[in-house]
Amino acid sequence: MVARSLDPGRYGALIIDTHAHVSLDVYAKDRERVIDRAASAGVAFIEIGFDVESSIRSVDLAERIGGYCAVGVHPHEAKGKEPLEKMWRDIEALLSSPRVKAIGEIGLDYFRDLSPRNLQVEAFLRGLDLARAKYLPVVVHQREAEKDVLRLLTHAGHHKPIIFHCFSGDKSYLGKCLDLGGYIGLGGPLTYPRNAFLRDLVKYIPMDRILVETDCPYLPPQGRRGKRNEPAFIVEVVDILAQILDLPSARVASVTRDNAMRAFSLEEMPLPRLS
Numbered sequence: 001m002v003a004r005s006l007d008p009g010r011y012g013a014l015i016i017d018t019h020a021h022v023s024l025d026v027y028a029k030d031r032e033r034v035i036d037r038a039a040s041a042g043v044a045f046i047e048i049g050f051d052v053e054s055s056i057r058s059v060d061l062a063e064r065i066g067g068y069c070a071v072g073v074h075p076h077e078a079k080g081k082e083p084l085e086k087m088w089r090d091i092e093a094l095l096s097s098p099r100v101k102a103i104g105e106i107g108l109d110y111f112r113d114l115s116p117r118n119l120q121v122e123a124f125l126r127g128l129d130l131a132r133a134k135y136l137p138v139v140v141h142q143r144e145a146e147k148d149v150l151r152l153l154t155h156a157g158h159h160k161p162i163i164f165h166c167f168s169g170d171k172s173y174l175g176k177c178l179d180l181g182g183y184i185g186l187g188g189p190l191t192y193p194r195n196a197f198l199r200d201l202v203k204y205i206p207m208d209r210i211l212v213e214t215d216c217p218y219l220p221p222q223g224r225r226g227k228r229n230e231p232a233f234i235v236e237v238v239d240i241l242a243q244i245l246d247l248p249s250a251r252v253a254s255v256t257r258d259n260a261m262r263a264f265s266l267e268e269m270p271l272p273r274l275s
């Protein structure tokens with residue numbers, strides 16, 4: 001059964017979910033249906049890798065659905081089974097696919113600290129170097145590491161867009177991200193009742209810098225709490241943004257779609273279809 005809110009006609013504009021992990025095993029049994037539901041909701045998505053294996057899978061899925069992806073080493077994965085140099089060499093080899101449109105997700109996570117911080121920093125810097133060398137944007141994951149993330153991004157002198165995925169932080173941090181030319185990714189957390197602070201922050205983001213994302217299977221929007229998230233659920237994020245900005249959902253869908261095309265340098269973005 002398809003919920004009424006997933007009727008594609010409702011928006012009349014493609015929505016781009018800029019951060020999805022549909023190649024994960026949690027979708028192994030019904031990936032085709034998840035992709036179909038996204039397409040019928042008018043949602044295309046960018047698949048994001050977080051280590052070598054998931055990056056390989058991201059490229060593969062992007063090729064099969066006629067979409068795009070990012071490849072990278074997440075800070076949690078910095079202390080991988082293999083040395084960082086080898087991981088990044090394997091990631092670099094994936095850039096031969098025209099489906100790869102960004103390096104990510106990369107960044108620093110001092111909240112969960114699943115890898116030693118020196119390795120997180122090294123992984124992040126290697127990702128930034130590669131992105132700069134290949135003229136690619138970066139998708140940045142940051143938790144409780146604002147200062148270091150800003151310092152390393154500034155030091156890297158990145159000239160392609162920086163996508164601050166699943167943005168969290170205060171007005172001052174937001175301002176610094178915008179000063180770096182950053183795009184601000186907003187997803188499920190924007191719909192959580194306790195996140196009034198984040199909803200309030202939205203009015204300080206220029207319309208042309210807002211991106212919507214699910215980070216599926218994580219962070220389902222409020223209406224789907226406790227469930228596995230998927231790209232089709234992005235409509236709830238678009239709706240709450242429309243409410244906050246006092247705009248029709250269709251307008252939010254089309255503006256964020258244009259932003260995503262610009263941020264990732266996409267010439268076209270078809271609805272996902274498994275071949």
Ligand SMILES: [Zn+2]
Pocket residue numbers: 019021048105215
């Ligand atoms: Zn992610």
